[in-house]
Amino acid sequence: MKSFTHTFFSVLALACMTNADFPGIDREDMIEEMEHFLVDNTGTNSVPIVAAVSPCSNYAGFASDPTNRGEQTSAQWVRFAFHDFVTGNVAAGTGGLDASLGFESDRPENHGLFVNDTLEFLAPTQSAYLSMADQIALGVLVSVAQCGGNAKAIPLRVGRIDASAAGPSGVPTPFTAIEPTLAQFAQAGMSQSDTIGLVYDLSFFLSPNADFASACGHSLGRVHAVNFPDIVGDSPITSTNLDGGVSFDSTPAALDPTGMNEYLTGTGKAGGPLVTSSNVSARSDFRLFNSDSNATITTLAANTGQICSGLFEKMLNTVPSTVSLSDPITAMPWKVVDFNMHISSGGSVRIEGLIRALWTDTAPPNQISYTLVSSSGNGSTHLSDAASGTGSGLFGSTTYYHFVIATDSPGTTGMTFEGFTYNFSDEIFILPSQSTVKSGANTIEIKAAVLTSTLNGGTMTGTLYVPETQEGTLAKKINIVTVPMTVLSTNGDYTLFDGLASVSGVSSVIAKVAVGDTGSKTVKTTLFAQD
Ligand code: HEM
Ligand SMILES: *[C@@H]1O[C@H](CO)[C@@H](O)[C@H](O)[C@H]1NC(C)=O
Ligand SMILES: *[C@@H]1O[C@H](CO)[C@@H](O)[C@H](O)[C@H]1NC(C)=O
Ligand SMILES: *[C@@H]1O[C@H](CO)[C@@H](O)[C@H](O)[C@H]1NC(C)=O
Ligand SMILES: *[C@@H]1O[C@H](CO)[C@@H](O)[C@H](O)[C@H]1NC(C)=O
Ligand SMILES: *[C@@H]1O[C@H](CO)[C@@H](O)[C@H](O)[C@H]1NC(C)=O
Numbered sequence: 001m002k003s004f005t006h007t008f009f010s011v012l013a014l015a016c017m018t019n020a021d022f023p024g025i026d027r028e029d030m031i032e033e034m035e036h037f038l039v040d041n042t043g044t045n046s047v048p049i050v051a052a053v054s055p056c057s058n059y060a061g062f063a064s065d066p067t068n069r070g071e072q073t074s075a076q077w078v079r080f081a082f083h084d085f086v087t088g089n090v091a092a093g094t095g096g097l098d099a100s101l102g103f104e105s106d107r108p109e110n111h112g113l114f115v116n117d118t119l120e121f122l123a124p125t126q127s128a129y130l131s132m133a134d135q136i137a138l139g140v141l142v143s144v145a146q147c148g149g150n151a152k153a154i155p156l157r158v159g160r161i162d163a164s165a166a167g168p169s170g171v172p173t174p175f176t177a178i179e180p181t182l183a184q185f186a187q188a189g190m191s192q193s194d195t196i197g198l199v200y201d202l203s204f205f206l207s208p209n210a211d212f213a214s215a216c217g218h219s220l221g222r223v224h225a226v227n228f229p230d231i232v233g234d235s236p237i238t239s240t241n242l243d244g245g246v247s248f249d250s251t252p253a254a255l256d257p258t259g260m261n262e263y264l265t266g267t268g269k270a271g272g273p274l275v276t277s278s279n280v281s282a283r284s285d286f287r288l289f290n291s292d293s294n295a296t297i298t299t300l301a302a303n304t305g306q307i308c309s310g311l312f313e314k315m316l317n318t319v320p321s322t323v324s325l326s327d328p329i330t331a332m333p334w335k336v337v338d339f340n341m342h343i344s345s346g347g348s349v350r351i352e353g354l355i356r357a358l359w360t361d362t363a364p365p366n367q368i369s370y371t372l373v374s375s376s377g378n379g380s381t382h383l384s385d386a387a388s389g390t391g392s393g394l395f396g397s398t399t400y401y402h403f404v405i406a407t408d409s410p411g412t413t414g415m416t417f418e419g420f421t422y423n424f425s426d427e428i429f430i431l432p433s434q435s436t437v438k439s440g441a442n443t444i445e446i447k448a449a450v451l452t453s454t455l456n457g458g459t460m461t462g463t464l465y466v467p468e469t470q471e472g473t474l475a476k477k478i479n480i481v482t483v484p485m486t487v488l489s490t491n492g493d494y495t496l497f498d499g500l501a502s503v504s505g506v507s508s509v510i511a512k513v514a515v516g517d518t519g520s521k522t523v524k525t526t527l528f529a530q531d
Pocket of ligand 2: 175278280
């Protein structure tokens with residue numbers, strides 16, 4: 001009965017939920033962008049996010065003398081997610097993982113380099129496809145992966161929406177008493193009452209609590225003397241540890257049970273500064289772990305991978321009730337990237353792009369055979385160019401194949417290869433190679449084609465999704481810029497349009513055109529001619 005009621009209300013809640021992604025941006029493109037960031041770690045078409053936490057001990061932040069700083073990016077990213085999420089209010093459906101922390105870096109409770117280091121690193125790759133909050137979720141997942149945790153147990157979703165202002169304060173500090181600490185975690189959805197006393201029950205694994213949250217988080221990283229001299233004093237600061245980092249356990253670059261075992265046995269770091277500080281009021285981890293006579297921490301030490309993955313998943317998926325997250329991202333064995341369309345003066349259409357193969361054991365062939373799909377069924381079959389780029393990452397190796405082919409137009413609707421179908425439309429499309437980004441002048445010119453029959457006397461409108469700096473946070477906000485388009489020429493069955501916009505910045509801009517309700521595929525303006 002209980003589960004029926006639950007399901008019933010969940011369905012209702014879903015039906016009422018608005019999808020608050022940027023208007024005109026398809027979920028599929030958001031999913032493919034996240035998949036790209038997750039899979040393409042090195043080599044051709046790679047994104048430098050995994051490299052920032054490789055190895056787990058790496059510091060990719062922006063403070064001077066980074067090698068001697070005593071900082072660790074993976075730990076910063078995990079702490080960012082915690083501080084962002086824990087001020088959420090699950091009952092009210094507000095806050096959670098929404099990057100509001102960016103507006104809150106000057107609060108004493110958020111002391112440290114971690115907020116701005118994290119945002120400065122991730123801001124260049126923020127776009128209308130992937131919010132800062134989605135990138136934070138990715139950052140936690142890849143940190144878990146690179147620090148030896150059980151990342152495959154954490155489903156990664158997209159669709160988080162960034163806050164446009166600061167949220168409430170309330171991150172527990174080491175000096176916060178245990179009752180308000182537990183209350184803050186409970187408000188964010190991590191209850192203690194669910195779990196204490198049920199240590200061998202399955203619900204333990206499903207109901208993360210403050211106790212193991214802290215233990216999982218504090219398997220990584222350090223307390224820094226420059227942030228918390230009242231906890232660790234000044235003595236840790238040296239010329240090779242400029243921020244005076246004191247690790248929580250003997251393996252600060254491994255997500256593992258070491259810290260929990262050291263706490264329980266009094267060996268190594270004995271639980272770290274938040275257990276052992278000479279300032280007794282700063283012993284927040286001791287108060288948490290000891291609050292149920294060490295029962296939870298003992299279980300956690302024996303099941304770290306499973307429990308910490310469940311915790312991180314819960315943390316990453318605590319989002320405002322207006323957000324509907326996607327299904328979990330899965331690595332795509334076959335994919336089309338950098339898809340381009342061209343048109344001749346006579347109106348014949350060419351498609352171009354890269355096929356990406358993702359593989360582990362068996363290398364794919366040196367060319368890929370693909371078949372064009374049209375409204376009347378399958379069209380002609382062609383071979384891609386020979387393999388021309390390779391990469392690797394968490395999910396295996398990648399091989400890239402360039403292809404370019406003239407299509408029957410109008411009426412070609414996609415291409416299919418190796419059991420994978422990529423859809424496109426030759427009804428309305430941007431012409432990336434004829435469009436231009438001028439980074440000096442900060443202008444973007446869009447050229448696009450639409451079937452004259454679809455245009456039907458109407459007009460085309462362009463849209464640019466421009467990441468812009470905003471006051472109070474290093475995260476970008478997406479400004480939606482409308483671009484007036486004027487007729488350029490008639491090419492066979494198509495009418496070409498042209499539009500020019502001044503923008504505040506040209507990086508990570510996405511473009512789209514539409515005639516009435518008929519929209520083109522969105523295109524990254526990195527595919528445009530650059531000058
Ligand atoms: C009562 C709860 C908690 C308190 C009072 C607390 C307090 C602290 C303090 C004082 C630091 C040192 C920061 C610095 O000097 O740079 C720290 C670091 C850290 N915390 Fe927590 N924390 C709590 C819970 C959590 C949770 C739930 C997580 C994640 C799930 C977490 C993840 C981290 C990480 C990864 C670091 C290392 C950061 C770095 O090395 O830059 N903490 N925490
Ligand atoms: C402990 O830290 C608190 C908060 O910073 C500070 O007020 C207090 O003086 C410290 N106590 C000791 C014994 O250092
Ligand atoms: C819990 O473990 C800590 C660290 O080993 C120890 O100091 C404390 O006394 C234990 N608590 C109980 C109630 O046994
Ligand atoms: C088109 O070709 C693909 C791959 O060979 C095949 O799976 C699909 O069924 C074909 N579709 C039609 C409409 O013939
Ligand atoms: C591609 O188009 C076909 C036919 O309209 C549709 O069944 C399929 O779901 C589409 N695939 C994607 C990934 O959108
Ligand atoms: C972080 O950057 C924001 C935006 O530039 C700034 O307002 C804030 O003071 C910075 N915070 C810290 C701790 O440096």
